[in-house]
Amino acid sequence: MNLGNQTLLDLYRLMVLTRAIDGAIGKEDGHWHGLEGEEATVAGTYHGLAPGDVVAPHYRGSLTAAIAKGADLRRLLAGVFGKATSYNRGRYRSDVCGPAEFGLIGLYSGALGPPLSYATGAALAFKLDAKPNVALAVFGDGTSSRGDCHEAMNLASSLKLPVVFVCQNNQVAISTLAKDRVAGQSVADRALGYGMPGLSVDGNDVLAVHGAVQDAVGRARQGGGPSLIEALTFRASGHFVSDRIETREVKEVAAWKARDPITAFRKRLLADGVATQTLLDGIAAEALRETEAAMAAAKADREPGADVLGANAVYA
Amino acid sequence: MPRQTFQEATVAAIAEEMRRDRNVFIMGEDIGPFGGPLKSCQGLWDEFGAEGRVIDTPISEGGFVGAGVGAAFAGKRPIVDLMFLEFLGLVVHQFGLDGGAMHYYSDGKAKIPLVLRAKYGVGPFHGHAYDLHSWLLNVPGVKVVAPSNAADAKGLMKAAIRDDNPVLFLEHMGLYHAGREDVPEGEHVVPLGKAEVKRPGRDVTLVASALMLKRALAAATALAKDGIEAEVVDLRTVVPLDKPTLLASVRKTGRLVVVGEAVKTGSSSNEVVAVVAEEAFAALKAPIARVAPPDVPVPFHGALEKAYLPDAETIARAARRAVTGMN
Numbered sequence A: 001m002n003l004g005n006q007t008l009l010d011l012y013r014l015m016v017l018t019r020a021i022d023g024a025i026g027k028e029d030g031h032w033h034g035l036e037g038e039e040a041t042v043a044g045t046y047h048g049l050a051p052g053d054v055v056a057p058h059y060r061g062s063l064t065a066a067i068a069k070g071a072d073l074r075r076l077l078a079g080v081f082g083k084a085t086s087y088n089r090g091r092y093r094s095d096v097c098g099p100a101e102f103g104l105i106g107l108y109s110g111a112l113g114p115p116l117s118y119a120t121g122a123a124l125a126f127k128l129d130a131k132p133n134v135a136l137a138v139f140g141d142g143t144s145s146r147g148d149c150h151e152a153m154n155l156a157s158s159l160k161l162p163v164v165f166v167c168q169n170n171q172v173a174i175s176t177l178a179k180d181r182v183a184g185q186s187v188a189d190r191a192l193g194y195g196m197p198g199l200s201v202d203g204n205d206v207l208a209v210h211g212a213v214q215d216a217v218g219r220a221r222q223g224g225g226p227s228l229i230e231a232l233t234f235r236a237s238g239h240f241v242s243d244r245i246e247t248r249e250v251k252e253v254a255a256w257k258a259r260d261p262i263t264a265f266r267k268r269l270l271a272d273g274v275a276t277q278t279l280l281d282g283i284a285a286e287a288l289r290e291t292e293a294a295m296a297a298a299k300a301d302r303e304p305g306a307d308v309l310g311a312n313a314v315y316a
Numbered sequence B: 001m002p003r004q005t006f007q008e009a010t011v012a013a014i015a016e017e018m019r020r021d022r023n024v025f026i027m028g029e030d031i032g033p034f035g036g037p038l039k040s041c042q043g044l045w046d047e048f049g050a051e052g053r054v055i056d057t058p059i060s061e062g063g064f065v066g067a068g069v070g071a072a073f074a075g076k077r078p079i080v081d082l083m084f085l086e087f088l089g090l091v092v093h094q095f096g097l098d099g100g101a102m103h104y105y106s107d108g109k110a111k112i113p114l115v116l117r118a119k120y121g122v123g124p125f126h127g128h129a130y131d132l133h134s135w136l137l138n139v140p141g142v143k144v145v146a147p148s149n150a151a152d153a154k155g156l157m158k159a160a161i162r163d164d165n166p167v168l169f170l171e172h173m174g175l176y177h178a179g180r181e182d183v184p185e186g187e188h189v190v191p192l193g194k195a196e197v198k199r200p201g202r203d204v205t206l207v208a209s210a211l212m213l214k215r216a217l218a219a220a221t222a223l224a225k226d227g228i229e230a231e232v233v234d235l236r237t238v239v240p241l242d243k244p245t246l247l248a249s250v251r252k253t254g255r256l257v258v259v260g261e262a263v264k265t266g267s268s269s270n271e272v273v274a275v276v277a278e279e280a281f282a283a284l285k286a287p288i289a290r291v292a293p294p295d296v297p298v299p300f301h302g303a304l305e306k307a308y309l310p311d312a313e314t315i316a317r318a319a320r321r322a323v324t325g326m327n
Helices: A005-028 A039-046 A062-068 A073-080 A114-128 A147-158 A188-194 A206-221 A250-257 A261-271 A277-300 B006-020 B044-051 B061-073 B085-090 B092-098 B133-138 B150-162 B210-225 B243-253 B269-279 B302-308 B312-324
Strands: A054-056 A135-140 A163-169 A198-202 A227-232 B024-028 B054-056 B077-084 B114-120 B143-145 B166-172 B196-199 B204-208 B230-234 B237-239 B256-259 B289-291
Touching: A005 A039, A005 A062, A005 A073, A005 A206, A005 A261, A005 A277, A039 A062, A039 A135, A039 A163, A039 A206, A039 A227, A039 A261, A054 A114, A054 B061, A062 A073, A073 A277, A114 A135, A114 A147, A114 A163, A114 B061, A114 B092, A147 A163, A147 A188, A147 B061, A163 A206, A188 A198, A188 A227, A198 A206, A206 A227, A206 A261, A261 A277, B006 B024, B006 B044, B006 B150, B006 B166, B024 B044, B024 B061, B044 B054, B061 B077, B061 B085, B061 B092, B061 B114, B077 B085, B085 B092, B085 B114, B085 B133, B092 B133, B092 B166, B114 B150, B133 B143, B133 B166, B133 B237, B143 B150, B150 B166, B166 B210, B196 B210, B196 B243, B204 B210, B204 B243, B204 B312, B210 B230, B210 B256, B210 B312, B230 B243, B243 B269, B256 B269, B256 B312, B269 B289, B289 B312
Parallel strands: A054 A135, A135 A163, A163 A227, A198 A227, B024 B054, B024 B077, B077 B114, B114 B166, B143 B166, B204 B230, B204 B256, B256 B289
Antiparallel strands: B143 B237, B196 B230
């Protein structure tokens, strides 16, 4: 896939913005589920979707998905604190539930797996209405073990629905290592059993991820049915910020940190003459400034009043 | 006025709504050319199958109920045939916890207009009988409908399809093919959340739904011979409860017997009792009585089923005790 320079810079911006947000929330919330090291996978996956597309994101990257779909950073950050200015006015944490008005399906009840079938259902709606939209279902290596994963893929492929499954394989589910509990090791290989294309890509290479996802999205838009992409990456942080338990080898963590996806992409942009150091520094500094300003504003935003509880707002 | 069974009236409502609104479609296991277990979707394939609006799904209840939630999120009005209510445990997460919460958590931006059909009930089929709807009473955002007759089945199904929330639509197998009744043609919509006084009376209120409503009516006929005038209230919608109708009846009679098919502990009947105890305690002239199966799994043999399920006689006995204070 030949991407224009602007797309490359947009991908870079989304990666550095994702890291800036990760750092900013991590400072405020010890229970933030960080995604340092996974920026290439999330930016590559979520960049370039159309307005009517639906996304059921992995919780690591849900904010990036919302931003890629056009949501406002300040309101998203306000949602981390449950402020009245957030998209749902404090009724749910925005770090795992993006705004529905941007086509984001949240992890409302906290169980991993069901959102794969929600994305599949949205894809069914697109097919019934003959709309050119797609749905994205993004899940981790841990969730790949859920029966929901099997049910969604079997249903989607048997009905040839426009949904793209992306396994954001960061190789660990809280403390459980994928190499110990994902039988057969490859999630992408399962695609063969469902009769759909399956592809394994380097999840720390944003262009590899973006190219694979966009190919699959393009195929789905044209009626070619679902695909499964596995992006192999690494959770450089803990399960959440204040998680001090490490079940992985020290050497392995160090080796993956040395493969930092932002550093790698930056080198590539410089080597290919896409951008100068000054331009990339400027983009990163702007992302940081933008995040800090949004965070300051979000923190100062007002708390919801008891009226937001809305006992009469449960039913539509 | 055509005469239809509960099953025929339910399917007629679905077909009419599918003709009226192209966003309505139906999916489930074996609902295509097979017509659905117990003919739950008979004729729909012939009329709508070619349009792709009658979808046979693989055996994956969580997956296809979840797909219903997702399709509703994306603007469709899915009807999902769960086959049997016994499978509710496989879909509580998708239908209840997420489906019921999305409108609230999204601050009104998402709507989940989804009808979940489920057959259940002690009846001629000796299996798949569990009445588990009470599980959903503790899940905000969903509605539960339990029709007692063919005309209501039609009108409530039409209302459920037009409702913007997840609705569990209960289809009792003991009523399903049990004779034909007059069912209004065309635009016959029974609003959700409205109970109906099926028989007026001054001495005691009998509250029930579905098959138990039929038995409560039979009990009322027997009671009348003893000079006891029972008022029989058909809940029709279990969630949300029609409190005004319920409370008005209890304030009139001063006595309440609640009849249900779910086992006694944790049954939705208990919510009826709680509402009356909280809001109409002063009107009560006798202790509230519950008539329900014991806390045992639904048994198989007909004799055990008979011992398990309340009948007109057990209901009448509870009503007599409420009125006379004697067994």
